[in-house]
Amino acid sequence: MLSKSVKKSYSNKPLILVTNDDGISSTGIRSLVESMRELGKVVVVAPDSPRSGMGHAITLDSPLRIELVHLFEDVDSYQCNGTPVDCVKLAVNKILKRKPDLCVSGINHGSNSSINILYSGTMSAAMEASIEGINAIGFSYLNCSFNADLTAPKKYAKRIAKSVLEHGLPPNTLLNVNIPDVHYKQIKGIRVCRQAIAKYEEDYNERLDPRGRKYYWLTGKFINNDPGDDTDEWALKNCFVSVVPVQFDLTAHHAISSINSFWK
């Protein structure tokens, strides 16, 4: 599975796994590959089509396929019919000869700040890499268009990835990076922050199909009632790049004693 060019250069440069959830043909992943090749040896393993909103889904009931494709100059790239998390698992277990030094996911077309992290395939792919003990970062740009100018997210992706390669991340921790939709020069800097406690107010668009049967499309409005100036939402609104350190221990440690009292 591993091509000669990958094998050859494994020893002397950082090995960087690139993935995403918008699919291997998106402009976001292309920009991320361009940024990362300036930092190390890049291998791409990404979904063969868009897989937005897949969260941490894995494929249990159908066969997974990997195809070597030739989408990026001098970069080995593979497309997979699975979810973003499947891509990371397959990359680590079947494609790469050694554990990568870094896994980057994105650049997502649209925000993954606040509660969006739970639904995001981009962030779940990064989280899966972190579970595997790999330094991992998810990058998202607050502009959903495939034709957006990706100058700012590219530059910040490179800068932040470089820092992580230099310093490493604390154990069981990954980064959720969001870049505001403003010109590069308007960005005020990087802000390390917490996830805003916000949510969607859903609305389902109700329609009738040509056979008269009802169906629904999910729509919704993002509502942030978290007033903190230490949140990712605050940072983005104020033209900072938001960096949230993220963990996959979901225990609400502070709640253990009060819940213990239920059965005492």
Add this chain to the structure above:
Amino acid sequence: MLSKSVKKSYSNKPLILVTNDDGISSTGIRSLVESMRELGKVVVVAPDSPRSGMGHAITLDSPLRIELVHLFEDVDSYQCNGTPVDCVKLAVNKILKRKPDLCVSGINHGSNSSINILYSGTMSAAMEASIEGINAIGFSYLNCSFNADLTAPKKYAKRIAKSVLEHGLPPNTLLNVNIPDVHYKQIKGIRVCRQAIAKYEEDYNERLDPRGRKYYWLTGKFINNDPGDDTDEWALKNCFVSVVPVQFDLTAHHAISSINSFWK
């Protein structure tokens, strides 16, 4: 959408939403409905087929359908072609007339302890309800067979749900409950604990299809190197029902200052 029987009894009993990820026809959800109808007015909204391993996936690119079905005596039940999280969103936004007092998910056929929580549709459904401000619990039984004896999980589901209806849960907190695969009488009690930091060692089973093309099945071994006696894994191994309070703020608060130093 709402049937008369649901409307009638909304005011005087707790309203309990039941969902799962094994699908509406599983024996786990049937057991959960039987337990919950002793505590309140039950409405079921669950996937029309198994959706294990879906994590927090939502359906963005295809139409969602809901069908009223008649699977449970005196209980309004709806099947949906979406993910477990879609079921909860649709229940809250389109099916139920008011916010339920409790959402229970399961009883899952198989463990959702430790890192399994991330992949679990059962737990993501409960988490979605918690995001909506609803007290929520996911129940899982450490036996994967649809023919297993569900006496123990049924009794503990009722007991724990009753406590939550009485006391409520802290804000933005849900419960991940796992029941060991032993006889009811062998269970030593309930243990409130933290999520063990464990992971899977994946292995992909590699095969050739009849046309000679390679494909993969995900397999893997669960490895727990967390030595703590305060973890869900410890509790289950020692014949306790494990109850982990879970949060959806994924911020690694303890890592903020060290990561801040990268760019200072």
